[in-house]
Amino acid sequence: MEKPLETLIVDSILDAIADQRLQAGTKLGEQALSDIFACNRVHVRRALSMLTAWQVVDHLPNRGAYVATPTPQDARDVFQARRAIETTICRNVVRLASAPDIAALHQHLALEDAARGQDNRPAKIRLSRGFHTLLARIGGNSVLARYLDELTMRSSLIIGLYATGPDTLCAEDEHARIVAAIEARDEARTLALLDEHLRHIEAGIRFDEKPPLLGTLFNVLGPAR
């Protein structure tokens, strides 16, 4: 066994941010987290500093840690970085996706379809993000995969802050079309569809303020995860 203590805390908070159950600006008090995870305050501290390194938590000296609130400029930078990184990832995927990889992509598409039928917004958000991280894993570049993990996380915060319409998720069939292009080993088409897809997501956000509207920490992370 390793030491899944701060890892558990980090992953729980990252999941909550990715699912948009934790909103930008929410205070992450040390005592509160210590109580929730039944652990020492020093573990919470370490977890928070890891999250700070991930750029999803802002640490104000003597004032505590808060879920980061990306600025409009941050949003632009994040999406431009995603285009740069996911382009290379998809080039790799087209080049070296194996048959099981393609099967995994189709399986993921099926899950997304199923979630679209139900009215399960957190699941939809998680699967939508999962598609991109799955591509990153198939691409095989661990550096790019790690960066994309971070960027999709920050994208969740950005979308939660600046999304316009009620449904700013990944569009209906765009993922499926990308998979089809990958399966056909058509690099140009894959990259074109990917770029269109990312710009489509980006187009769904508007850069005007929104109220924080935060829920309590305990409700999000507290009982039964």
Add this chain to the structure above:
Amino acid sequence: MEKPLETLIVDSILDAIADQRLQAGTKLGEQALSDIFACNRVHVRRALSMLTAWQVVDHLPNRGAYVATPTPQDARDVFQARRAIETTICRNVVRLASAPDIAALHQHLALEDAARGQDNRPAKIRLSRGFHTLLARIGGNSVLARYLDELTMRSSLIIGLYATGPDTLCAEDEHARIVAAIEARDEARTLALLDEHLRHIEAGIRFDEKPPLLGTLFNVLGPAR
């Protein structure tokens, strides 16, 4: 005043790694660092965890922290990520470099020229890296700039581990030619030169083992920085 304590430690170690004064595999003992920086062990701990987040330090539970030793696969991934990220950075630079930015680039080229004359290897390494981080800053995308900081740092480790010839630094005039292309607002040529430049660096490394050959920590970081 902020709290330049762990920041000082982190920056000192990062500088030492970037300059290749700290080699891969060197142990970073907590007590030793506490003595060197005359501070508490907990600050050293925080600094080391930040460096772990930067992927330039490996943390082995109950065994301490060591300067990371990138694998050949890591090396490939790092350089592919650099190509992806610096391509977008340079596109930005060509688009929005101001006159003072161009002047800063020329000034940097002058510094590199001067260092080439002398036999100051650490200065050459630092300036070579500085050229790329300067481009990143001019590019204006803070996300990509931060990633490139990390990647150039890891590149230093990789080059120190796997470099073949005695002079695997950035080639003579490649930086100058890139600046000329930027100044001409010639995006295609800039990107071509950049790609060639990065592949040239990458070509200078061979993926066979090298002896660690580490110097003591105190000699590198100890007296008078």
Add this chain to the structure above:
DNA sequence: TGATTATGGATTGTTAACAATCAGTGGTAA
């Protein structure tokens, strides 16, 4: 002699108490 196992010293990890800082509250004076 060679391998295996105790043991000592050093290093890392954890805990709890203490100090410093900040936000919010209430009071006082203009």
Add this chain to the structure above:
DNA sequence: TTACCACTGATTGTTAACAATCCATAATCA
């Protein structure tokens, strides 16, 4: 009423002592 200031409670930051783990040396046994 409003602005300013002191105070209190809570939260974060720091320190030092304690516990657990690991590496290396040395002793034991085949």
